[in-house]
Amino acid sequence: MPDWHGYVRERLRLGDVQPEREAEIVEEVARQLEDAYEEALRKGLSEKEAEAAAAAHVADWQALSEELRLSRTGKLPGLDRLIERSRDRASLSGRMGRFAYGVWFDVLFAWRLLVKNRGYAIAAILTMAIGIGANTAIFSVINSALFFHPPYPNASQIVFAATTKPEAGTGRPLTFDRVFESWSRKNRSFAFMADYDDIWKTTLTGAGAPERLPYAEVSAGFFSVLGVQPMLGRTFSASEMVVGGPPAAVLTYAVWRSRFDANPDVIGRTIHLDDKPYTVVGVMPEGFEFPDFNNPGVIRPLLSVQAANLAAGQFVHVVWVVGRLKRGVAPSQAQADLEMIFRHVASASTGGYRRLLQRERAVVIPLREWLVGKTRPALLVLWGAVGFLLLIACVNVANLALARALAREKEIALRVALGAERRRVMRQLVTESVLVATLGGAAGVAIAYAVVLIVRHFGPPELPRLHNATIDFPVLFFTLGVSVIAGVLAGLAPARAAWRLPTVEALKEGTRSSAGRGHRRLRNALMIAEIAMALMLAIGAGLLVRSFLKITGLDLGLDPHNVLTASLALPLARYTRHAERLAFEQSLLKRVRNLPGVAAVAGTDDIPMTNFNEAMGVEIPGVPPPPSGPLAFAAGVSTVTPGFFRTMRISLLTGRDFRASDSARNAPVAIVNQAFARHFLPNRKPIGERIGNGPQAMRIVGVVADVRQRGLLNAPMPTIYTPYAQHPTAFVSLVIRTSGNPEAIVPALRAQVEQLDGELPVFGVATMDQRLAKMEAERRFEMIVLTAFAIVALLLAVLGVYSVISYSVSERTREFGIRMALGAQRSAVTRIVVGSTLAMALAGVAIGIGGALALTQYLRSLLFHIQPDDFRTFAVAAGLLLGVALLAAILPALRATEVDPVTALRCE
Amino acid sequence: MFGRDLKKGSAELLVLALLEDRPRHGYEIGKLIERRSRGRITFRIGSLYPILCRLEERGLIRGRWVEKAGERRRRFYRLTADGRKFLAEQRNLWEQFVAAVNQIARPRHA
Known part of the structure; x- marks a missing residue:
């Protein structure tokens, strides 16, 4: 018998089929040929004849190899197998099953098309990935920020109560302790109410190296309002809440861990805060947060108001007020309640205090509302921006699909002609686009994950909960939803085109343009929409970028480079007398001045541009007070040592700097800034004028340039500088100008302080440049993110506009x-093309400008020194998009008109 | 005897029908088609084998190597549950199709 096995092996060419499978095929074919051969022998044929008869069973080995290979490569054919199977199953199943398998078939079929059209697939999926990725990233931030729940039981009952001027925005909800005192006694809306104060820092000693810690003072009801109890120990007892009672402190979890090694025996131990002993009575649980998220390390009692006021004279204390509403009381009811009480307080008070209170009113802000309200505009603007980005991505994918649908017009027409329902064909097209969007969504999640990591790393700490942003289940659910919607949106255009497709005409040769008319109208509409959306994004981005440039281009009034700042707080217990503080300050300055690399050094109680610690009402004898207005009588007060202005390079405009002789023994002097001179002494020479009355009146000896002490975004405030020797504060900061890298002198600085006073921590060590960078971190971050989104969106839109226009122009080659x-x-011909494109682009620009005028209003809170309808920004953005549109029209038009008319006519 | 298209369209139905009552090996299927159609339908190995492969891939039939005493190893195919359902449906469709064609194509006698 012939070797059929060898015979088959020699002729079958299976290519990359797996060796085991190939062996199996060879064996089975050989066996069948053997059967045929043996049967032929049985029928009486000669061996030769039988061999020929068997061989005749496979006439075309190449065709057989081809057929087996096609279904056996395991790659694409695996897919084909699935497609075949889903088709069989669909025909076998009941109604539901038919639908399910039908959809599955559509998905597999679409997948095969994508695999075959890699270029299209990659372009469409990437476009979707960018759009969906941006949305997922922003949603994950929004999910953690806007949909955040404060970590307290029944947190919806917790509110802030404050008094504020009606015109004031959402700042910090604060009020005065006296107002709180009346509220807490007379209100009928709150189950618990407490005030607290948490902006101060204290020096903790007696447990390792001295450390500056933020601390808070809370009144009696504080822990009941929040509904949180200490994890160890207890809260403050009534006796600890009054002046003269035993000093007690509650530690937060972080401090307990880091400073006391999480030792439970800490309860009852004595710690020293600013050199005064306190007994630790409790430790708060992990995850406990203050309502304003300004988390302190140590909590002390806020001693009851009557006693504190007695001790501090007429001192007015500004406090936070939190309350837990009684069940069933709405915040608005509570607000009306507090407002009534507040009016009584206001009318019962006297003097400047009364004037102040008269202009304010009580507000009650739910805790969540306050936490979220601050960031809501920024986040919603971001969300809106990425929404546009996604729409643009959808339009681009729709366009790609439309162009492809046009190319597949004949295939689709054929299927319709062969009896495929149009509905099925449409479903197929939409499925394809949803598949693209879902794959894009999967890639988008990867992009979003990267974005979230970056945001968490570089984002400003001020955005609440930002650092908890993760891609979690709700976010993935959102992404899936967005992907499906985006897919359906992008699939509608080609599906609609398929619906309207005139079957017979499409099947005829060369009738593209007639069937394409419906397509073209649709594509024109998409193009106009795309230009409009791109323009809105470009305008939004432009406004933000210009705001950003304005902020960075501001005249600071000082030179922040090569300046180190550091702070010290002299404990009042040990530095009781003015002379002691002055002596410390002077010897420290002397030591630092002699350090290598130090060009100049000075002391101040306010590091430049970090707001004032003190302000005062201004009265200048013989000069009428300025017309009233907010802060009409107030000026910020900074205490500085001689050489401060030189060190910070703040220009001295007239008069002189402070000198050593401006001491407590001599008459008080002051230097004012330009804003002060303009505001309080218009048209007068400031030098020699006196601020205040009597022996404490300060004589103005100099005028310096304005510094934006209250932050970059606030106009310079009238400022009085006083000499340190006449006002030796316990809180001192050094500003050190260095010849080289300012950070290089930090160790030497610490060593000098250590030598002078081993118990004194140096804190707030940062260069002026670092402070500046941090100052506008939030704004900067918003702008960088928004601008990045806008640029990506702009690119997508520009690419989309370009591809749509150039495609539709090249499609008209035959017409040309x-x-x-x-x-x-x-x-x-070129004129026709350019003219029609220009008309569409102008329509898109008109719509975009209208939309931008409506939407940029919401950007107002993010803008600085620029109006939301800034003409230049609008003009530049519109010009950019018109330019792109024209470029996209002219290039293919030139190409089209270079074509020989005969060739153009023959094409298709 | 019949054109290629007609044969191709019905081949799957024929193979499935032959496997309905018991498993058979490839060559046997070809022979049975020839015998039962009294030689009017014939499949060569080169055209029948790819059909078997496709049906198996689609999960309608399943092949297994069987060694019987004194015989060579052969691959026997049997109908799967899906195949059985598919056969019923195809058979039904085929009958309707034939009936419809007959209704039109049969000469009408007045």
Whole structure:
């Protein structure tokens, strides 16, 4: 018998089929040929004849190899197998099953098309990935920020109560302790109410190296309002809440861990805060947060108001007020309640205090509302921006799909002609686009994950909960939803085109343009929409970028480079007398001045641009007070040592700097800034004028340039500088100008302080440049993110506009051929193209400008020194998009008109 | 005897029908088609084998190597549950199709 096995092996060419499978195929074919051969022998044929008869069973080995290979490569054919199977199953199943398998078939079929059209698939999926990725990233931030729940039981009952001027925005909800005192006694809306104060820092000693810690003072009801109890120990007892009672402190979890090694025996131990002993009575649980998220390390009692006021004279204390509403009481009811009480307090008070209170009113702000309200505009603007980005991505994918649908017009028409329901064909197209969007969504999640990591790393700490942003289940659910919606949106255009497709005409040769008319109208609409959306994004981005440039281009009034700042707080217990503080300050300055690399050094109680620690009402004898207005009588007060202005390079405009002789023994002097001179002494020479009355009146000896002490975004405030020697504060900061890297002198600085006083921590060590960078971190971050989104969106939109226009122009090659064959000039044809594109682009620009005018209003809170309808920004953005549109029209038009008319006519 | 298209369209139905009552090996299926159609339908190995492969891939039939005493190893195919359902449906469709064609194509006698 012939070797059929060898015979088959020699002829079958299976390519990359797996070796085991190949062996199996060879064996089975050989076995069947053997059967045929043996049967032929049985029928009486000769061996030769039988061999020929068996061999005749496979006439075309190449065709057989081809057929087996096609279904056996395990790659694409695996997919084909699935497709076949889903088709079989669909025909076998009941109604539901038929639908399910039908959809599955559509998905597999679409997948095969994508695999075959890799270029299209990659372009469409990437476009979707960018759009969906941006949305997922922003949603994950929004999910953690806006939909955040404060970590307290029944947190919806917790509110802030404050008094504020009606015109004031959402700042910090604060009020005065006296107002709180009346509220807490007379209100009928709150189950618990407490005030607290948490902006101060204290020096903890007696447990390792001295450390500056933020601390809070809370009144009796504080822990009941929040509904949180200490994890160890207890809260403050009534006796600890009054002046003269035993000093007690509650530690937060972080401090307990880091400073006391999480030792439970800490309860009852004595710690020293600013050199005064306190007994630790409790430790708060992990995850406990203050309502304003300004988390302190140590909590002390806020001693009851009557006693504190007695001790501090007429001192007015500004406090936070939190309350837990009684069940069933709405915040608005509570607000009305507190407002009534507040009016009584206001009318019962006297003097400047009364004037102040008269202009304010009580507000009650739910805790969540306050936490979220601050960031809501920024986040919603971001969300809106990425929404546009996604729409643009959808339009681009729709366009790609539309162009492809056009190319597949004949295939689709054929399927419709062969009896495929149009509905099925449409479903197929939409499925394809949803598949693209879902794959894009998967890639988008990867992009979003990267974005979230970056945001968490570089984002400003001020955005609440930002650092908890994760891609979690709700976010993934959101992404899936967005992907499906985006897919359906992008699939509608080609599906609609398929619906309207005139079957018979599409099947005829060369009738593309007639069937394409519906397509073209649709594509034109998409193009106009795309230009409009891109323009809105470009305008938004432009406004933010210009705001950003304005902030960075501001005149600071000082030179922040090569300046180190550091702070010290002299404990009042040990530095009781003015002379002691002055002596410390002077010897420290002397030591630092002699350090290598130090060019100049000075002391101040306010590091430049970090707001004032003190302000005062201004009265200048013989000069009428300025017309009233907010802060009309107030000026910030900074205490500085001689050489401060030179060190910070703040220009001295007239008069002189402070000198050593401006001491407590001599008459008080002051230096004012330009804003002060303009505001309080218009048209007068400031030098020699006196601020205040009596022996404490300060004589103005100099005028310096303005510094934006209250932050970059606030106009310079009238400022009085006083000499340190006349006002030796316990809180001192050094500003050190260095010849080289300012950070290089930090160890030497610490060593000098250590030598002078081993118990004194140096804190707030940062260069002026670092402070500046941090100052506008939040704004900067918003702008960087928004600008990045806008640029990506702009790129997508520009690419989309370009591809749509150039595609639709190149599609008209045949028409141009006819026109030119009939004698039209190239320039005339180009004019037609440019004219029609320009018309559409102008329509898009008009819509975009209208939309931007409506939407940029919401950007107002993010803008600085620029109006939301800034003409230049609008003009530049509109010009950019018109330019892109024209470029996209002209290039293919030139190409089209270079074509020989005959060739153009023949094409298709 | 019949054109290629007609044969191709019905081949799957024929193979499935032959496997309905018991498993058979490839060559046997070809022979049975030839015998039962009294030689009017014939499949060569080169055209029948790819059909078997496709049906198996689609999960309608399943092949297994069987060694019987004194015989060579052969691959026997049997109908799967899906195949059985598919056969019923195809058979039904085929009958309707034939009936419809007959209704039109049969000469009408007045």
